[in-house]
Amino acid sequence: MAEVTLKNLSKNFGTDIGVEDISMTIPDGAFVVLLGPTGAGKTTTLRLIAGLEKADRGEIWVDGRNVGNETPAQRDMAMVFQQYSLYPHLTVRDNLAFPLKSPILRTPSDAIERKVSEVAEVLQISHKLNNKATALSGGEMQRVSIGRALVRDPAIYLMDEPLSSLDAKLRTDLRVELKRIHASLGATLLYVTHDQIEAMTMATHVGVLNEGRLVQFGTPREIYENPNSLYVAGRLGLPRINILPVDVFQNAPVRATHIGMRPEHVHQGDGLEAEVKRVEHLGDLTRLHLTLNGHAITTVADPTMTYDLGTAIKIAPKNPLFFDGNGNRIR
Numbered sequence: 001m002a003e004v005t006l007k008n009l010s011k012n013f014g015t016d017i018g019v020e021d022i023s024m025t026i027p028d029g030a031f032v033v034l035l036g037p038t039g040a041g042k043t044t045t046l047r048l049i050a051g052l053e054k055a056d057r058g059e060i061w062v063d064g065r066n067v068g069n070e071t072p073a074q075r076d077m078a079m080v081f082q083q084y085s086l087y088p089h090l091t092v093r094d095n096l097a098f099p100l101k102s103p104i105l106r107t108p109s110d111a112i113e114r115k116v117s118e119v120a121e122v123l124q125i126s127h128k129l130n131n132k133a134t135a136l137s138g139g140e141m142q143r144v145s146i147g148r149a150l151v152r153d154p155a156i157y158l159m160d161e162p163l164s165s166l167d168a169k170l171r172t173d174l175r176v177e178l179k180r181i182h183a184s185l186g187a188t189l190l191y192v193t194h195d196q197i198e199a200m201t202m203a204t205h206v207g208v209l210n211e212g213r214l215v216q217f218g219t220p221r222e223i224y225e226n227p228n229s230l231y232v233a234g235r236l237g238l239p240r241i242n243i244l245p246v247d248v249f250q251n252a253p254v255r256a257t258h259i260g261m262r263p264e265h266v267h268q269g270d271g272l273e274a275e276v277k278r279v280e281h282l283g284d285l286t287r288l289h290l291t292l293n294g295h296a297i298t299t300v301a302d303p304t305m306t307y308d309l310g311t312a313i314k315i316a317p318k319n320p321l322f323f324d325g326n327g328n329r330i331r
């Protein structure tokens with residue numbers, strides 16, 4: 001496995017920005033998740049690294065080697081695409097074995113068979129090994145295409161929203177599996193998604209993309225606790241962070257226009273009166289939906305307490321985040 005570094009990587013499509021001036025280091029053995037909404041430049045970043053797209057500007061380094069002029073094969077990366085791509089005339093077994101049958105690798109056939117069984121087991125697809133690739137559900141096809149990457153031992157795995165077509169149960173199972181595979185192989189992974197749960201549960205590092213730019217890079221915890229903009233604050237955390245005009249509360253810094261409060265940072269007991277609008281008892285916690293001067297606020301509350309609709313409770317922000325008129329964090 002390898003360390004991959006991007007230096008000022010840019011790519012336009014005509015007048016559209018694909019990615020703009022992206023610099024980051026994916027440490028050897030890291031599980032980096034690129035998070036961003038549709039059109040943010042996630043797929044473009046992966047395709048540039050894999051060599052499927054040529055950068056307008058910038059460099060890509062793999063373990064100290066500039067790979068800018070290398071072919072995709074020379075770069076030795078395994079990519080899982082957003083749209084699965086299998087050989088339809090081959091069985092699942094042969095699809096999985098295919099990347100290992102390259103004449104350069106000369107993998108012995110018993111080693112191929114062992115690897116294929118192991119990966120099929122992990123992806124819960126063993127019972128379909130003799131099926132034609134076309135005789136599978138969408139979710140099964142996507143698992144086979146993940147498997148085709150996992151049979152290899154590349155410099156880095158590049159994965160483009162590999163779980164998005166799967167049902168919730170399988171998605172949860174495979175999140176756990178990918179994390180386990182990452183830990184046991186010591187693999188370096190760059191994984192792209194717009195799903196913040198995937199980012200929070202799997203990543204060692206998260207890069208947040210906005211309109212082709214990398215706007216923050218850090219551990220999931222750093223990004224959650226210390227977002228550098230309103231945009232980043234809104235990308236992690238479910239329910240979303242509460243954003244209110246700053247004049248609702250006192251003692252804000254001078255340039256601040258907005259205050260951000262995570263639901264768990266709405267402190268009860270003293271402060272301003274808010275009205276209870278909706279109560280969701282979720283078992284381990286209770287979620288309260290309040291209004292304060294007409295602004296909606298979501299909080300978490302003690303599940304052993306009872307809250308009546310229409311009553312008032314007092315709240316104050318704990319660990320508030322302040323933002324200026326451009327949406328930048330004021331520290």
Ligand SMILES: Nc1ncnc2c1ncn2[C@@H]1O[C@H](COP(=O)(O)OP(=O)(O)OP(=O)(O)O)[C@@H](O)[C@H]1O
Pocket residue numbers: 013016017018019036037038039040041042043044045082194
């Ligand atoms: N081949 C292409 N030709 C023209 N424009 C493109 C091409 N590929 C990407 N773009 C543009 O580049 C920008 C980034 O696209 P990209 O596919 O990287 O986004 P994404 O973050 O992967 O989005 P999604 O979540 O929808 O997959 C978009 O504005 C897109 O329209």
Ligand SMILES: [Mg+2]
Pocket residue numbers: 042043044082160
């Ligand atoms: Mg994409």
